Amino acid sequence: MKCEIDIAGLTKRFGTNTVLDGIDLCLKPGERVAIIGPSGTGKSTLLRCLNWLDAPDAGRITVGDLSVDAAHATRAQILALRRRTGFVFQNYALFANKTARQNITEGLTTVRGWSQAKAAARADEILAQIGLADRGDSYPSAMSGGQQQRVGIGRAMALDADLLLFDEPTSALDPEWVGEVLDLIRSIADGRQTMLIVTHEMQFAREIADRIVFMDGGRIVEQGPPARIFGDPQDDRTRAFLRRVG
């Protein structure tokens, strides 16, 4: 099957430090890929480059029929790429001046030009899906971390993106809220939404992912089905990492 998302030679440097060193990755439609690896190996940077929150220095990102070359990306291409890739932040990053519902409708009305009524109706569907049907009018400051992150996920879902990017979505949460957020991500994964998730929750990655990608030093070291990566890792670095987190 053809790649829905095709990442080729993606490279990102901060000063002289090469954080992403020519990443190649292909995601098939509906494929759920979890990225694991030690801290500081470029996992989050990879996700951020795919949403152009960090501008890659070289390489090509293709999402469906949109192909963006890092060397000459235009502003319009960057906006188009962002509209096709939903991003879920580690610290939720909700708009503090907007209610839960408005956080979800914002992209629909401002970016996609939907009417308020149409966007609100869609937001109510999403609020129900994320289990916050009764909290639509709450401001983020009045919600728990788990609720805020669910709104963060809802905001990304509203874009109907080809690809959802989860950047350590439970790392900033108190342990008591991790379960509800993982449950929500699991339900989205069950809907065969193409997604890339950076996570330290190994058990969770194993459950929901079709494929595990192990990164180290800005490169993909090893990838494969969860059973193989966790059960029979080939590379020494993968083995060492899994032993540490195991």
Place this chain on the structure above:
Amino acid sequence: MRPLDTAYMWDLVPIILGYVPLTLGMALVAMAAALVLAAVLAIVRVLRIPVADSLVAVFISFFRGTPLLVQLFLFYYGLPQLLPALTNIDGITAAVIGLTLHFSAYMAESIRGAILGVDRSQWEAAASIGMTQGQLLRRIVLPQASRVAAPTLMNYFIDLIKSTSLAFTLGVTEMMGAAQKEAAGSFLYLEAFLVVAVIYWIMVEVLSVGQRWMERHLGKAVAR
């Protein structure tokens, strides 16, 4: 020591009050213009727009680094010698322009601080859903920044109202100018300036009450 001529003071009150609209009008126009200019200056600085950023930095430094009175004199008496087109500028216009530039420099810095106070991740989140820089500033960042900056900006407005009294040095008869004229006729300087001082004071107190109300009100919506 002579007693205060209170009858004269009471007679002065309506005369000075007659100039309140001019004083408030100058202050309001200057404030509105300064707010717009300050927001633009702050955004230029926050976004670090090349060249413009440096020019704005110099602008802010100059208008914060020199006395308002000197700026007004430069504007009204000095610039026309350089630009003859300004020769016919009237004192009110010159004062309003001078106050606008002066206060925009101060307000730009507090707006900039307030913008930088908006969590960076919210900028990213807005960008991540495909908002343009203009959209994310208008819809996410500036509404939050203005809440933070509002009390400070209100202080500047109060300061601005009082600073309009300097327009009298440009020959404008506003509240202070009127008091000065009355005093010059009656020689009752103490009475005339007391009356104008008390009227300024009351105006500012009324605004301060409004300011406190506004702070409570704004604080509620997005309490953290």
